Amino acid sequence: MGEEVKKIMHVVRRPPHGTIYPYEGLEMVLIMAAYDQEISMAFIGDGLFCLLKDQDTTKLEIKGFMKTLGVLEDYDVEQIYVDSKSMAERGLTPDDFCIAVEVLEPDEMGQKMAEQDCIIPQ
Amino acid sequence: MLHIINKSPYCNGSFDMALRFALPGDPVLLIEDGIYAGRAKGCSAEKLANALSQHEFYALIADVEARGVKDLNEAVQVIDYDGFVELVEQHKVNTWL
Amino acid sequence: MKFGILLKEGPYNHQAADTAYQFVKAAMARGHEVEAVFLYNDGVYNVTNLASPPQDDRNIVQRWSELGDQGVEILSCIAASKRRGIADEVLSRNASITGLGVLTDIAIRVDRLMIFGD
Numbered sequence: 001m002g003e004e005v006k007k008i009m010h011v012v013r014r015p016p017h018g019t020i021y022p023y024e025g026l027e028m029v030l031i032m033a034a035y036d037q038e039i040s041m042a043f044i045g046d047g048l049f050c051l052l053k054d055q056d057t058t059k060l061e062i063k064g065f066m067k068t069l070g071v072l073e074d075y076d077v078e079q080i081y082v083d084s085k086s087m088a089e090r091g092l093t094p095d096d097f098c099i100a101v102e103v104l105e106p107d108e109m110g111q112k113m114a115e116q117d118c119i120i121p122q
Numbered sequence: 123m124l125h126i127i128n129k130s131p132y133c134n135g136s137f138d139m140a141l142r143f144a145l146p147g148d149p150v151l152l153i154e155d156g157i158y159a160g161r162a163k164g165c166s167a168e169k170l171a172n173a174l175s176q177h178e179f180y181a182l183i184a185d186v187e188a189r190g191v192k193d194l195n196e197a198v199q200v201i202d203y204d205g206f207v208e209l210v211e212q213h214k215v216n217t218w219l
Numbered sequence: 220m221k222f223g224i225l226l227k228e229g230p231y232n233h234q235a236a237d238t239a240y241q242f243v244k245a246a247m248a249r250g251h252e253v254e255a256v257f258l259y260n261d262g263v264y265n266v267t268n269l270a271s272p273p274q275d276d277r278n279i280v281q282r283w284s285e286l287g288d289q290g291v292e293i294l295s296c297i298a299a300s301k302r303r304g305i306a307d308e309v310l311s312r313n314a315s316i317t318g319l320g321v322l323t324d325i326a327i328r329v330d331r332l333m334i335f336g337d
Contacts, residue, residue: 008326020260028319031322116214119216120334121217121334128234128238154235204248206242207245210333215333219334
């Protein structure tokens with residue numbers, strides 16, 4: 001392995017619980033976060049619903065990932081981006097989210113994506 | 123950055139999303155069910171026509187032929203797996219699953 | 220160039236495993252090194268030796284084993300595998316189970332990590 005730090009972005013475009021993708025995606029993010037690379041997450045489209053406050057999966061008997069989202073900051077995953085257009089389309093605001101996010105305009109998000117070495121859709 | 127789309131524009135937002143975030147000049151590759159976004163007919167055709175002013179579009183021939191699609195927009199460049207690899211050599215990749 | 224593959228769907232249900240395989244073959248034919256195919260999500264079902272597709276169809280599990288003969292590492296994520304009943308005793312030839320840290324190393328090392336899924 002060289003000294004260079006790679007920029008790896010995980011893109012979440014699916015809503016929570018209907019499929020396992022966002023859940024297993026977060027598991028991947030936490031492991032990668034331990035490797036001193038520049039890890040970011042982008043929430044786009046229905047992926048924004050993964051960030052809603054007060055998700056309670058008790059009755060589903062699914063573990064859920066509210067706690068995992070909460071520890072991202074402790075794992076130094078601090079670049080968490082949300083697409084402004086997806087947010088407006090869904091009638092959401094940052095107050096609806098359980099973690100702090102950076103809202104980006106589509107052109108800004110496009111620029112962030114272009115800077116990545118690797119983009120992993122989750 | 124090469125944007126890869128594998129879903130029909132009629133059932134999934136991948137096509138719209140890729141175009142929302144693609145920078146001008148970024149190429150777009152249509153594979154699997156994504157090749158339906160390359161057709162010259164249907165209500166998605168206008169979106170494609172507009173996008174063609176900013177992006178080169180490619181479609182994977184194996185997927186086009188497998189689906190019997192014969193009405194691709196003529197500006198969409200048809201490539202094989204070798205051409206797919208060549209595009210990936212030239213560009214970083216953003217796959218829109 | 221060095222390539223890595225991340226395959227996120229199982230065989231047959233989605234085209235992802237077929238597209239990934241054709242891409243790997245084409246990349247190798249162009250002289251590239253494909254370091255590994257890493258299986259995640261339902262992708263781990265690509266390496267169960269319990270699969271026996273009809274004779275007149277492609278054998279996707281066997282394809283990965285054959286790529287293993289050519290030096291491509293076929294790696295199944297341990298967390299995703301355990302969840303789905305993929306363990307050493309059902310593992311197909313040339314496949315092995317490993318952690319997401321290995322995927323991270325691959326992502327850091329290769330020139331392109333190609334992702335195939337649904």
